[in-house]
Amino acid sequence: MKNQGVKFTKDTYVLAFAICYKLNSPESFKICNTLREEALIKGEVLSRRASCFAVALALNQNQVAKAMSIFSQIMNPDSIACTNLNIVIHIQSNMLETPMEILTNAAEGNVSRFVKRNMFSEEVLAKVREKVKDVPALVTKFDEIYGKLHISGQVSTYSLDALLCYTPRDKKFHMLPLNRKTISQRTLQPLSKSLLAE
Structure with a gap:
């Protein structure tokens, strides 16, 4: 191109x-x-x-x-993919405070069930756990946060790759055939037959 x-x-x-x-x-x-x-x-x-x-x-x-x-x-950067990428960026930069803060806010946020919650990939959470395993205080805090996220349904089994490659369905194209009339309102016959008769 x-x-x-x-x-x-x-x-x-x-x-x-x-x-x-x-x-x-x-x-x-x-x-x-x-x-x-x-x-x-x-x-x-x-x-x-x-x-x-x-x-x-x-x-x-x-x-x-x-x-x-x-x-x-x-x-x-409010999408699921962005949130997970942000955590991976900080993990690879050895800045553990930010990922822990993001996860804490997501787990302890007093959010209504009608508000969209952050989702976290199991793969990304495993990377966080691997990074904090040498700091006992952080391991305990992470395990607590992980439990809360799991209970609230904020842990996704999808990998980061799957989150990136997810393609949302376009609703516009699926609605077109539903709006098309197939039966004549006057004769109650299929449109193809009524058009030929007239």
């Missing part, structure tokens, strides 16, 4: 970054960064999904500073 001068759309960036993330090589990381920088130079706003793939790829390539930089530019 780039060689043929085809303009990239938001979906194209998501697809390109997702491919680079799945390839997970130094070369794909370089391609992802180049595409991202070119988009920012052109003044294009990258979607949260595209940025999440770029952050995850940077983390997989142990480029934590780059992952932090990309994450800081996400406009609305």
Whole structure:
């Protein structure tokens, strides 16, 4: 597309970054960064999904500073994937206070059952536990928080990869066939028959 001068759309960036993330090589990381920088130079706003793939790829390539930089530019980091990526960024940076704070706020927040709660991947929580295992006070606190999150249904069995690659269904396209009339209101016959008769 780039060689043929085809303009990239938001979906194209998501697809390109997702491919680079799945390839997970130094070369794909370089391609992802180049595409991202070119988009920012052109003044294009990258979607949260595209940025999440770029952050995850940077983390997989142990480029934590780059992952932090990309994450800081996400406009609305309130998605499940963003929350989990934020925790992984801090774990890989050896900053344990922030993940513990995020988890504590999620577990102890006095939130109504009608308000959307943060969900955490079991895989990400296992990484947190692995990181805090050498600090007895943090292990105890983490186990308590983990129990509360589990009871409130905020622990997902999906891996971080599954959360990133989840594609929500588009409701608009599923509603179109329902609005289409198939029976004539006047003759109560199928439309195809009544049109032929008239």
